[in-house]
Amino acid sequence: MHVDSTLSLDQVAAGTPALTRLAAQAEVRSAPPPKDDGPLYAPRRKIYPQSVRGLFRRIKWAVLLATLGVYYLLPFVRWDRGPNAPAQAVLIDLPNSRFYFFFIEIWPQEVYYITGLLILASIVLFLMNAVAGRVWCGYLCPQTVWTDLFQAIERLTEGDRRDHLQRDGRKWTADTYARKALKHFLWLMVAWWTGGAWVLYFADAPTLVKHLATLQAPFIAYAFIGILTFTTYTLAGHMREQVCLYMCPWPRIQAALTDEYALNVTYRYDRGEPRCAVSKANELRARGEPAGDCTNCKQCVHVCPTGVDIRNGADLGCIQCGLCIDACDAMMTKLGRSTGLIGYDTDINIKRRMEGKPGFVKIMRLRTALYAAIIAIAGGIMIFTLATRESEGLSSIHDRNPMSVRLSNGAVRNAYTIRIVNKQLRTRDFILAFNGLPASLIDFVGVPPREDGQLLIDVGPDTTREVRVLVTDYGDTPPASTPIVFRLTDVATGEQAEARDHFFGP
Amino acid sequence: MAEEHKEIDQLTGTATTGHEWDGIHELNTPLPRWWLWTFYACIVWAIGYWVVYPAWPLLTNATQGTFGWHARSAVVTDLDELKALRGPMMDKLAATPVAQIVNDPQLVEFARAQGRVAFADNCAPCHGAGGGGGRGYPNLNDDDWLWGGKIAEIEQTIRHGARSGDDKGHQGNMPAFGRDGILKADQISAVADYVRTLSGLPVENGADLALGKKVFADNCALCHGPEGKGNHELGAPNLTDQIWLYGPDKETIVQDIVNGRGGTMPAWQGRLSEPIIKSLVVYVYNFGGGEK
Numbered sequence: 001m002h003v004d005s006t007l008s009l010d011q012v013a014a015g016t017p018a019l020t021r022l023a024a025q026a027e028v029r030s031a032p033p034p035k036d037d038g039p040l041y042a043p044r045r046k047i048y049p050q051s052v053r054g055l056f057r058r059i060k061w062a063v064l065l066a067t068l069g070v071y072y073l074l075p076f077v078r079w080d081r082g083p084n085a086p087a088q089a090v091l092i093d094l095p096n097s098r099f100y101f102f103f104i105e106i107w108p109q110e111v112y113y114i115t116g117l118l119i120l121a122s123i124v125l126f127l128m129n130a131v132a133g134r135v136w137c138g139y140l141c142p143q144t145v146w147t148d149l150f151q152a153i154e155r156l157t158e159g160d161r162r163d164h165l166q167r168d169g170r171k172w173t174a175d176t177y178a179r180k181a182l183k184h185f186l187w188l189m190v191a192w193w194t195g196g197a198w199v200l201y202f203a204d205a206p207t208l209v210k211h212l213a214t215l216q217a218p219f220i221a222y223a224f225i226g227i228l229t230f231t232t233y234t235l236a237g238h239m240r241e242q243v244c245l246y247m248c249p250w251p252r253i254q255a256a257l258t259d260e261y262a263l264n265v266t267y268r269y270d271r272g273e274p275r276c277a278v279s280k281a282n283e284l285r286a287r288g289e290p291a292g293d294c295t296n297c298k299q300c301v302h303v304c305p306t307g308v309d310i311r312n313g314a315d316l317g318c319i320q321c322g323l324c325i326d327a328c329d330a331m332m333t334k335l336g337r338s339t340g341l342i343g344y345d346t347d348i349n350i351k352r353r354m355e356g357k358p359g360f361v362k363i364m365r366l367r368t369a370l371y372a373a374i375i376a377i378a379g380g381i382m383i384f385t386l387a388t389r390e391s392e393g394l395s396s397i398h399d400r401n402p403m404s405v406r407l408s409n410g411a412v413r414n415a416y417t418i419r420i421v422n423k424q425l426r427t428r429d430f431i432l433a434f435n436g437l438p439a440s441l442i443d444f445v446g447v448p449p450r451e452d453g454q455l456l457i458d459v460g461p462d463t464t465r466e467v468r469v470l471v472t473d474y475g476d477t478p479p480a481s482t483p484i485v486f487r488l489t490d491v492a493t494g495e496q497a498e499a500r501d502h503f504f505g506p
Numbered sequence: 507m508a509e510e511h512k513e514i515d516q517l518t519g520t521a522t523t524g525h526e527w528d529g530i531h532e533l534n535t536p537l538p539r540w541w542l543w544t545f546y547a548c549i550v551w552a553i554g555y556w557v558v559y560p561a562w563p564l565l566t567n568a569t570q571g572t573f574g575w576h577a578r579s580a581v582v583t584d585l586d587e588l589k590a591l592r593g594p595m596m597d598k599l600a601a602t603p604v605a606q607i608v609n610d611p612q613l614v615e616f617a618r619a620q621g622r623v624a625f626a627d628n629c630a631p632c633h634g635a636g637g638g639g640g641r642g643y644p645n646l647n648d649d650d651w652l653w654g655g656k657i658a659e660i661e662q663t664i665r666h667g668a669r670s671g672d673d674k675g676h677q678g679n680m681p682a683f684g685r686d687g688i689l690k691a692d693q694i695s696a697v698a699d700y701v702r703t704l705s706g707l708p709v710e711n712g713a714d715l716a717l718g719k720k721v722f723a724d725n726c727a728l729c730h731g732p733e734g735k736g737n738h739e740l741g742a743p744n745l746t747d748q749i750w751l752y753g754p755d756k757e758t759i760v761q762d763i764v765n766g767r768g769g770t771m772p773a774w775q776g777r778l779s780e781p782i783i784k785s786l787v788v789y790v791y792n793f794g795g796g797e798k
Binding site: 039040041042043044239242245246399400401402405406407408409410413415443445465466468470 | 536
């Protein structure tokens with residue numbers, strides 16, 4: 001589980017004073033060898049994270065309020081689109097195959113926007129990682145946010161770390177059971193509302209809430225609320241750090257994507273080692289001997305939501321939420337020492353400071369520049385295509401059998417199935433024309449042409465219409481294959497769409 | 507052997523498994539215990555699955571499962587659901603005359619989708635997958651209709667067929683003028699040449715067109731009309747156009763006259779449901795727009 005990258009081998013060889021580590025190793029070496037192979041399965045170490053105050057805790061509360069606020073309330077935001085579309089700002093309309101996001105409406109064939117969003121999301125994740133490590137894990141990941149909320153509820157009902165530990169360690173009383181029952185009840189309520197908010201994105205939220213309350217909602221809605229209640233309650237209440245340690249692929253990928261310039265939550269062992277109590281430190285310093293600022297108070301370990309000791313260096317289990325920074329800073333302030341024994345830093349800086357050189361932060365690197373460029377390009381392409389996409393479309397399928405038909409007067413006819421797309425929220429009149437054959441006639445099956453010979457067809461709001469189109473050639477000998485173009489024109493606005501096809505001779 | 511395993515990796519403080527490759531030791535990192543419980547839970551779930559669903563093969567069938575689920579009954583359920591889903595449109599289709607269906611774009615789209623499948627199942631063996639027809643089987647995409655191409659006429663033909671034995675079906679055969687001794691060989695040859703001239707096809711030098719015209723007027727005009735324009739009532743083809751059911755060459759025309767013709771089409775009323783028949787009418791009419 002522990003990944004050792006704080007100290008490279010050459011640093012160890014150079015004799016840098018990583019005393020804790022050396023001490024720990026000595027301890028391990030001197031421990032008596034176990035009698036058998038040891039357990040195949042490791043029991044879980046229960047974590048009782050202690051509450052903490054400070055800058056990063058405040059940031060986390062703010063992010064929690066913002067993200068959960070958006071998640072729970074967004075379905076109720078209204079957005080007027082006129083009479084032919086739903087008035088919900090964000091709606092995944094599965095029965096009608098539409099996705100609404102404020103002023104954007106996405107059809108199924110435009111799902112590549114989702115692909116674009118996923119590309120953007122992953123590159124933004126990489127960029128955050130290259131700049132300041134696991135920002136996603138520490139502040140934004142739903143697992144982290146909901147776990148944070150559930151831990152707050154736990155502290156509310158069962159008390160902070162010390163109370164909770166003591167109460168769990170004593171014989172359980174009625175009070176213990178009552179507190180635990182209340183905790184699980186509150187957890188289930190939050191989990192239930194989490195599942196409830198999820199389904200509101202798939203139907204008109206106020207109506208669905210009413211239907212859910214009066215048991216009129218479809219079964220699938222209750223099923224999804226049930227599933228998400230269960231997963232939220234299990235993952236945020238019970239699994240917590242186990243999700244990060246054993247289930248999530250990102251820590252593994254992240255470790256492969258990071259580099260030595262990325263800022264990470266780091267214990268500055270150059271300043272902290274050797275650890276010693278305050279009085280001993282004063283004594284040592286008076287004698288002119290080295291003494292570190294770390295008093296081994298273990299506050300950083302006690303507040304850690306994943307049970308990591310940050311002083312052991314970079315760790316797979318460390319989600320870099322910064323709470324240990326808050327804990328250590330509070331302690332250092334009490335002792336009258338300068339804060340920042342734990343902080344966002346790099347191993348390079350630690351090494352440089354030990355050599356007497358100043359540290360530096362290098363945000364602009366090839367890696368970050370490339371990520372930023374990809375984000376700009378991908379985002380630019382998406383915004384451009386979204387802004388310039390057309391609200392009408394035309395596609396044509398040529399009959400396969402028969403490819404062409406000879407009529408009684410000797411003329412040759414081809415048939416096409418044409419689909420006209422109208423993405424606007426009003427009915428539009430279109431004229432369909434085509435060119436490519438000099439002596440020819442175009443005809444809708446069952447729709448008479450206008451007096452000027454043009455084909456007029458109306459397509460309802462936000463829908464498509466399929467028409468069968470016949471093209472007849474009166475030329476003497478139509479060639480085996482002639483490219484032709486169908487052109488659709490909006491009568492009112494003049495907007496156009498084209499479809500290319502072929503005309504086949506007999 | 508267990509004794510040798512107890513080696514502690516110095517850097518991580520983790521026990522090794524005792525496996526070593528060129529000095530590289532494998533650390534022993536045990537799985538979490540909840541993972542093991544998840545695995546056991548899956549086994550319990552699987553046992554439950556065996557009980558409630560068909561699972562174990564027996565000699566002649568398999569264990570049936572307490573839920574009574576069966577792949578075939580599941581298909582029936584799905585089909586029933588589909589039927590219920592289509593119900594309102596099917597009822598509307600059954601209640602609307604075809605002449606009005608073609609004015610309702612929504613009904614047309616529904617009928618065409620359904621007609622495509624019904625056509626492939628029932629009509630394609632003779633008329634081809636896209637209604638392109640073949641020798642002796644009319645092309646349904648052109649504008650030449652033996653029994654009439656107006657939508658009501660198409661409906662009549664599909665419902666009752668041609669020479670199908672159905673009382674309301676189309677009747678009328680072309681006699682075997684040669685085989686039954688009605689016409690002599692020279693008369694047949696002459697009338698075959700004359701028929702070719704009706705649609706502007708060339709004939710051999712020395713063809714007796716005068717005789718042919720006379721024979722045509724005496725024997726053929728009754729059904730095919732004095733000008734050879736055909737007759738929808740009798741299914742007599744128009745001989746003046748560019749479309750030939752059997753072929754425009756003289757040999758084929760002579761065969762037509764000697765042996766007669768009388769292609770048949772089955773009556774579909776009673777074999778297919780009302781909405782399916784109407785869907786077929788709309789689908790066939792939509793091939794080429796029928797007859798103006």
